[in-house]
Amino acid sequence: MSLAKRIIPCLDVDKGRVVKGVQFVDIRDAGDPVEVARRYNSEGADELTFLDITATHEGRDTIVHVVEQVAGEIFIPLTVGGGIRTVDDVRLMLNAGADKVAINSAAVANPDFVREAAEKFGNQCIVVAIDAKQVAGKPGTEAENESPRWEIFTHGGRKPTGIDAIEWSKKMVSYGAGELLVTSMDNDGVKNGFDLPLTRTISDNVAVPVIASGGVGNLEHLAEGVIKGHADAVLAASIFHFAEYSIAEAKRHMAERGIEVRL
Amino acid sequence: MSRQINIAVIDYGMGNLHSVAKALEHADSHASVKVTADKQLIANADRVLLPGVGAMRDCMGEMQHLDLIDTIKQAAASKPFLGICIGMQALMTHSAENGGVDCLNIIPGEVERFADDLSDPTSSSTLSHNPHLKIPHMGWNQVNQQIKHPLWQNIPQNQRFYFVHSYFVVPQTPDPVAGSTVYGHPLCVALATDNIFATQFHPEKSADAGLQLFHNFINWDGSYDSSSCA
Numbered sequence: 001m002s003l004a005k006r007i008i009p010c011l012d013v014d015k016g017r018v019v020k021g022v023q024f025v026d027i028r029d030a031g032d033p034v035e036v037a038r039r040y041n042s043e044g045a046d047e048l049t050f051l052d053i054t055a056t057h058e059g060r061d062t063i064v065h066v067v068e069q070v071a072g073e074i075f076i077p078l079t080v081g082g083g084i085r086t087v088d089d090v091r092l093m094l095n096a097g098a099d100k101v102a103i104n105s106a107a108v109a110n111p112d113f114v115r116e117a118a119e120k121f122g123n124q125c126i127v128v129a130i131d132a133k134q135v136a137g138k139p140g141t142e143a144e145n146e147s148p149r150w151e152i153f154t155h156g157g158r159k160p161t162g163i164d165a166i167e168w169s170k171k172m173v174s175y176g177a178g179e180l181l182v183t184s185m186d187n188d189g190v191k192n193g194f195d196l197p198l199t200r201t202i203s204d205n206v207a208v209p210v211i212a213s214g215g216v217g218n219l220e221h222l223a224e225g226v227i228k229g230h231a232d233a234v235l236a237a238s239i240f241h242f243a244e245y246s247i248a249e250a251k252r253h254m255a256e257r258g259i260e261v262r263l
Numbered sequence: 264m265s266r267q268i269n270i271a272v273i274d275y276g277m278g279n280l281h282s283v284a285k286a287l288e289h290a291d292s293h294a295s296v297k298v299t300a301d302k303q304l305i306a307n308a309d310r311v312l313l314p315g316v317g318a319m320r321d322c323m324g325e326m327q328h329l330d331l332i333d334t335i336k337q338a339a340a341s342k343p344f345l346g347i348c349i350g351m352q353a354l355m356t357h358s359a360e361n362g363g364v365d366c367l368n369i370i371p372g373e374v375e376r377f378a379d380d381l382s383d384p385t386s387s388s389t390l391s392h393n394p395h396l397k398i399p400h401m402g403w404n405q406v407n408q409q410i411k412h413p414l415w416q417n418i419p420q421n422q423r424f425y426f427v428h429s430y431f432v433v434p435q436t437p438d439p440v441a442g443s444t445v446y447g448h449p450l451c452v453a454l455a456t457d458n459i460f461a462t463q464f465h466p467e468k469s470a471d472a473g474l475q476l477f478h479n480f481i482n483w484d485g486s487y488d489s490s491s492c493a
Contacts, residue, residue, distance in 0.1 A: 001445045002383065003396075004403045004423060041470065046403055075286050077425060077468050097281050099468065122317060124399055124427045178399060207379065209397045232397055262403040262423045 006046035006233035016062030043247035052082030071097020104129040118176025128177040132165035157185030183214040191217025199229035219253035271308035275325040286467040290477035311338040315348025320361035343485040346461035372434035381447035424464035458485035
């Protein structure tokens, strides 16, 4: 008897619609976040994460309605990320029915925001999203003989900050983050698997749960995230969206590899 | 058509109780849910639910500030009553959270924090899981039903429920323990005494199993035969 490792499908939402082409044959409206959430819930998803990628301010109200609708009929934990910059943004999402919010660039711009939000709403609902790129020790690069080092990047991996990812993780936990969502900007979208040394180094250095993200191309990648990356949860978007694999298949594979999952 | 069942979800001003209310309504169409701090509504309700939000000092402080302590104690003494998470911990005598807080003392016992060096005794050498356990205890863990109880009806033994907590209850005697799990060590995650049931996990976030527990609560008359074992 022990705690299950979680599988978390992530839905990218733009102006209230799921993007990155969902291709379920039995879903009438593959762009409707509520329908997709329902589908993932029925397949046994342990949590759901919505990432709001709406660029315009006017479009942003729609994510609130999405969260309200999903929270009204799907009873598993919901996390909302993307554009969470103020205590009011956090309150709005929690009141809409989100259980947690993921704070990303606003944490880099103003680390005290994480502390303020955690004090106000509790550590358990504050997830800090960490986008990191390897800057030393990467095979095939000039710095391949140096010891591995990762740095925080913002703006979708384009803008370096000079902040060491491991130090940043520890700092965010000390500021009140209840969970860390670690995304490798080297691996995101590449489908070669998580950055396992990055995930493991962070997970072994903090007391809170770590979610591995970025790079999943097959089911073994999910298992590796737990076994080699020491992740407490694994997040993936495209392998589930394109119905390459179902959540149930992912869980069966992890169970076969000896990982505790909720079946 | 059977009658409507009025459920008061106690709102002590600590946060969003939307999902608790929605899940109750979803679990049984006879549930009429009021999220309220109104003493009269709580006193008149058929069922009372004390939900879990925030930290213990704020939780007890708000209950005092809203003058709800006696109302809650009366409800807990007289009608089907369900405590969830902090709402379970608040039923105990005392909590170690926030440097120490006196609680409602309805069920004798303490609330303690997980040790910082918590480790997984089951982690095997063949699987290189990190043996160091994270705090909070967050996610889906199995609940072993220690007694037969109307609230466990149609819920399989060792069913997984969703947890998120850093503190856990240690009742003075094992008598009220209705369910347990293991996180570093065995811990009590459900309590039952007379008309009171309480869970450390969140039924409102535990998918079908949680809805079943809510359905059982809505249809429970508050009686329970403590002589029967699971």
